[in-house]
Every structure is written in C-alpha cells, then in structure tokens.
Amino acid sequence: MYETGRVVSLAPWLTGHERRIAFLLDTQRTDGGWGLPHDGYALVPTLSATEALLSVLVRAESPDEEEPAQPQPAEDVADAAARGLSRLRELLTGGTWASPPGAAAQPDMPAIELIVPSLVERINRHLGDLGTAALPRDGLPLPASMDGTRLALVRDLLRSGARPPKKLMHALEIGGAAAHGFAGTGPESTGAIGASPAATAAWLGDRAPADPSTPARWYLETVAAMHDGVVPVAYPLTVFERGWVLSWLSRAGISVPVPPEVVLSLTAPLRAEGTATAAGLPADADTTAGTLYALALLGAPHPPDPLWNYETSTHFCTWKGEDGFSTTTNAHVLEAFGEFLATGAAARGGDRDVRRYEATIEKVGGWLLEQQRDDGAWTDRWHASPYYATASCALALERFGGAGRGADAAGRARAWILRTQRPDGSWGRWDGTAEETAYAVQTLLLTGRPPEPEAVRAAARGRDALLRGLSMPDGAHPPLWHDKDLYHPSAIVRAAILAGLHLIETAGTHENKE
Incomplete structure (x- = not known):
C-alpha cells in the first residue's frame, strides 16, 4: 500500500497510473484509513495513500504543459482524500502516536522516523496549494515522538553529495528533491534503486526519463506489470x-x-x-x-x-x-x-x-x-505476530539451546500457544490466520520431541485453517512482515503452511481432530 501510493505521487508517467489510483480508492477502509487498522499500523499506509490522492488533485489544478495531459480525477478522489485526512487526524492525536515514545506500542518499522515527517510535510504543502473548499487548509501535526530533525539531517547529507549508509537507499524517497538523480547511487543489476519501487521512482523523478532505455524505468515497468499496476514494498x-x-x-x-x-x-x-x-x-x-x-x-x-x-x-x-x-x-x-x-x-x-x-x-x-516474555512468547521487530517470533526462537533453542534451558523455554512457548488457540482451531494476534497457525503448529510439533498428546491434538485442530490458507489468493492474506509497510512474502508463507500441514499429516493426527 505504502509503495503504490509513493509511485502514484512520484512517477505519474509510469504505465498503469490510473490503475494504481483505482487501487487506492478500492482499498480504503470505511474508517477512512488504509492498511491494517491495528496498533498504529495504519499510519504509514494512510499517509502514503492520502498524499498520493492529494498529488493527483494538485496536478489536475496545475497541469504541467511539458507532460501529457492527465485525465481529470473523479470526485471520489477528493472524497477519499478528505476521509483519509480525517482519519489521519485521529491517528496522529490518538494514544499511540500522540504520546511520547514508550507510552504506547508504536510499530517498529524501518525508516518510520523519516517516512512519517516526510509525508506529513508533503500533505501539508498540498493542502496549501489546493484551492478546493472540500478539503481543510490547516495542516497535520507530527507525532509527539517525531520532530523532523533526523529527516532534515538526512536531506542535508544527500544534498552534500556524501555517500550515505547503503540501507538508506531503500527509503530514498524521503529525500525530497535531493533524491532525484542522486549521484551517490544508481540502478543495480535488477534496475532498482535500493530494491524499492518508491526509491526508484524518487530517483527517476516525476517526469518520464529522457533516456527511454534506463534500467530504472524498466524495473518499475516490470514490477508494475507483474502486479497489475500496483507495486510491492521490495522486489526482488x-x-x-x-x-x-x-x-x-x-x-x-x-x-x-x-x-x-x-x-x-x-x-x-x-x-x-x-x-x-x-x-x-x-x-x-x-x-x-x-x-x-x-x-x-x-x-x-x-x-x-x-x-x-x-x-x-x-x-x-x-x-x-x-x-x-x-x-x-x-x-x-x-x-x-x-x-x-x-x-x-x-x-x-x-x-x-x-x-x-x-x-x-x-x-x-x-x-x-x-x-522470552513471562507468558512464554517472544516478539520481534521484523514481524507483527508473536507466533512468528516464538516459532523462530523456540525451534532454535530446542535444537541448539541445550537440553535443559532450551527445552524448558520451548516448553513454556508450547504452553502459551496451547492457551491462545482460538475456538475455530486457528491462531493469530488479531484474527486467526493461516500463516500464524502454521507457526503455532510447527512450534507444537517440532519441539518437545516426541510431541505431547495435547500438542498433537491442538495442532490437528488447526488443520482446517491451514487448508483454507492454501486456497486463498495471495492478496487475501493479511500482511504481517515488517518493512516500510507491512508485506506478505507469499512464497515463504506458503512454505510455512505446507510445512505445518505435512507435520500434522505425518503425526497421523488429522483423523483424531476434536
């Protein structure tokens, strides 16, 4: 979601522009936001989508004579932008983002301390430029935990011509004007800048590149074509x-x-x-x-x-x-x-x-x-779900953490998983998902060898959730992995689900499901 919004705003010349706008309109939630609605995860995708729609309105009011004329945006673009702004005011003044760091759980997402101020700045500039009465003129506030200081330092670094840390190239779009044609980077063998469509779009600029053969352009064209116009947060x-x-x-x-x-x-x-x-x-x-x-x-x-x-x-x-x-x-x-x-x-x-x-x-x-938490679980900065972190840590400790300490920790993890199974047999932080059920099943059946009877029965009750997950299209799975936005690595998740099903089948438990 975040990345598609950035490409709408930064590369309106790219094939599939109208499809990307339609995607943003189609995926807006009834509360006006985008992305998962839980625990602050909506902020970044809602900022990106709202800014993208505002950029469409700004271009319609002040078209670039040197660029091909863009179709007039439908009325629902302004309506969606207005609802996005309303939701953003709620998010930015609510408990998670309006409080100092540590007062509430804020998602630990890469470059979030740069992305949020950069998008708030762009939105506020658009609101000042637009003449429509349908949108408020007063700008959005920054979260209490972000004052824009780090963003200013990074932009100064880019303008100086110095070579910044390589990981920053993945979020080059936060650089504003300094990102366009930044000499400190260039297309990789894949054509991408920082493995990111947004960073690549920012480097190319908002006009079609003068060199029609530049690999960066064809990276974007390729990625957009692969996903029916929308783009992933990272590829390949x-x-x-x-x-x-x-x-x-x-x-x-x-x-x-x-x-x-x-x-x-x-x-x-x-x-x-x-x-x-x-x-x-x-x-x-x-x-x-x-x-x-x-x-x-x-x-x-x-x-x-x-x-x-x-x-x-x-x-x-x-x-x-x-x-x-x-x-x-x-x-x-x-x-x-x-x-x-x-x-x-x-x-x-x-x-x-x-x-x-x-x-x-x-x-x-x-x-x-x-x-390890007192309840037996682990959490992690690269995934929204404790079931992923718990599976990763419990399996590693069971095998290599020592027969005493490692096995005891894995046992506490199994106990937590047994306590948190949902009535339908699935597991999940917010709702039951096939992905999180797969991690729970693996923890139950790959630790405590041989698996305890209670663990075997609980894993069997998760089988239907895994089978449903295999039949779902990739886009129907909730994204749970952390990058600039939440994403869903479909091949990895599918492998985890298949692994869980195989473990249930080889344990011979599905016929004894309770």
Whole structure:
C-alpha cells in the first residue's frame, strides 16, 4: 500500500497510473484509513495513500504543459482524500502516536522516523496549494515522538553529495528533491534503486526519463506489470525467499529436490560481509544466517564466519548501527552456527574454530532466553505476530539451546500457544490466520520431541485453517512482515503452511481432530 501510493505521487508517467489510483480508492477502509487498522499500523499506509490522492488533485489544478495531459480525477478522489485526512487526524492525536515514545506500542518499522515527517510535510504543502473548499487548509501535526530533525539531517547529507549508509537507499524517497538523480547511487543489476519501487521512482523523478532505455524505468515497468499496476514494498527478494522456503520445508521433513542452480543462487552471493536480502541493500545478519542455515540443511555447509561482522558484546545485530535488536535474527544466527557444527564441517577448521562456534551458540542461546516474555512468547521487530517470533526462537533453542534451558523455554512457548488457540482451531494476534497457525503448529510439533498428546491434538485442530490458507489468493492474506509497510512474502508463507500441514499429516493426527 505504502509503495503504490509513493509511485502514484512520484512517477505519474509510469504505465498503469490510473490503475494504481483505482487501487487506492478500492482499498480504503470505511474508517477512512488504509492498511491494517491495528496498533498504529495504519499510519504509514494512510499517509502514503492520502498524499498520493492529494498529488493527483494538485496536478489536475496545475497541469504541467511539458507532460501529457492527465485525465481529470473523479470526485471520489477528493472524497477519499478528505476521509483519509480525517482519519489521519485521529491517528496522529490518538494514544499511540500522540504520546511520547514508550507510552504506547508504536510499530517498529524501518525508516518510520523519516517516512512519517516526510509525508506529513508533503500533505501539508498540498493542502496549501489546493484551492478546493472540500478539503481543510490547516495542516497535520507530527507525532509527539517525531520532530523532523533526523529527516532534515538526512536531506542535508544527500544534498552534500556524501555517500550515505547503503540501507538508506531503500527509503530514498524521503529525500525530497535531493533524491532525484542522486549521484551517490544508481540502478543495480535488477534496475532498482535500493530494491524499492518508491526509491526508484524518487530517483527517476516525476517526469518520464529522457533516456527511454534506463534500467530504472524498466524495473518499475516490470514490477508494475507483474502486479497489475500496483507495486510491492521490495522486489526482488530471491535469496531471502529461497533460504526461508527451503528451511521451512526441510525442517518439517518434506523431501524437496533442489536443482543445483538453487544452491548456486544461495552460495554465490555470500561474501566476507555476508549476503544481502536483495541487490541494492546492505548485507545483513538475518539473511546471511538464513542462507547459511539453508545451505547446511542442503548438504552444502558454508562456514558461518561472515556473521562475526554483526556480533556485539551481548548478541548479534541485524546490521551495523542498528537501533534496537531482533530476536529472530539471533534465533537464525543460533541455527546457522548450530547446524554448521552439526554437519561436522567445523572440524575442518580445527579445535579453535569449534570452540569459538560453541561459545557463540552458548552466548546467543543465553541472550534469547533472556528475551522470552513471562507468558512464554517472544516478539520481534521484523514481524507483527508473536507466533512468528516464538516459532523462530523456540525451534532454535530446542535444537541448539541445550537440553535443559532450551527445552524448558520451548516448553513454556508450547504452553502459551496451547492457551491462545482460538475456538475455530486457528491462531493469530488479531484474527486467526493461516500463516500464524502454521507457526503455532510447527512450534507444537517440532519441539518437545516426541510431541505431547495435547500438542498433537491442538495442532490437528488447526488443520482446517491451514487448508483454507492454501486456497486463498495471495492478496487475501493479511500482511504481517515488517518493512516500510507491512508485506506478505507469499512464497515463504506458503512454505510455512505446507510445512505445518505435512507435520500434522505425518503425526497421523488429522483423523483424531476434536
């Protein structure tokens, strides 16, 4: 949602512009917002969609003579923008966003402290430019936790010509005028800037590029064509998706014939600093750990030494300079080191390497134990649901956290999952979902080996939710993964659902469902 709104505003020349506007109109909720309505997650998509619709109205009032004429927007564009503004005032003055940090749960989304001020600024400028009486002229306030200082510093950095941190390129659109043609970056092999349609659109600018062959333009055209005009928050995510898909399936015991080129696609990008989620992004510990774990499961173990780049005194950061921490990144790091040791490949480096790997496993396992909540669950900054974080941490600790502490923590996680199952057999933070049910089932059946009878019966009751999920189109699944906006990595989620179903079937429980 966020990314599509940015492309409407920043690249109105791109094929499918009218389709993207229609998408925004069709997906507005009855309360005037966009995106999931829960716990502050609506703010960023509602800001983006509202700003995009206002940009359509501004262009209609002041058309660019050098650009092809745009169709006059329908009346419902102004109506939708007005309802979006009304909802934004509620969001920005409500308990979550109007309170100081820590007073209420605010979503921990990448670059949110830059995205929100940049969109509020653009919306307020549009309101000043528009002459329609149907829209308010007074601007939106900034959240109490954001004063725009960091945004100003980043824009100064871009204007100076200095090379900013690579991860900033994923959100280059916050740079305003400084993003257009920014010399510190350029199209990757995929054609993208920062693996992001929004960043790519900002770099190209709001007029069709003079060079019709520029890869950045054809990246946008390709991504839009693949998704019927709308665009995802990031594309492509090949290494990230393949590593996770293979891990989910292999861990559940599903035999998957893996072509050599798939193994090559995982091992070839590995460098001394690790591997990145996508071209244009910096290497990170999470993708690196997931890739290393998948390679070990596939019989092609690679030393986990690139992960040392991300070690801190207490745990592993997702990337250098990270604000906060990720429990699931550390769970995946634990699996990467643990599985490499389990393959026996570590012995090739001698006793010294083995001892260092063992010490790292002990360190990360201990840190993860400290992060477990009193109720037995974990939460994480890269996913909205505690069921994902709990599955990641419980499975890693059960296998590599020690027979005592790790098994006890996994047992507390199973108890929490059993307590939180819904009457229809599903699991979910807000509503029951197939994705979250898959994580719950895996936690129940892949820890406490052999699974406890109560866990087996509960998993069986989740089977119908998993089957419903397989029959749903990708767009019907709620997005739960954190990026600039929530997103749904369909291949990864589908693999998790298949893994859950396979575990239920092989446990022989579906016939005994209660």
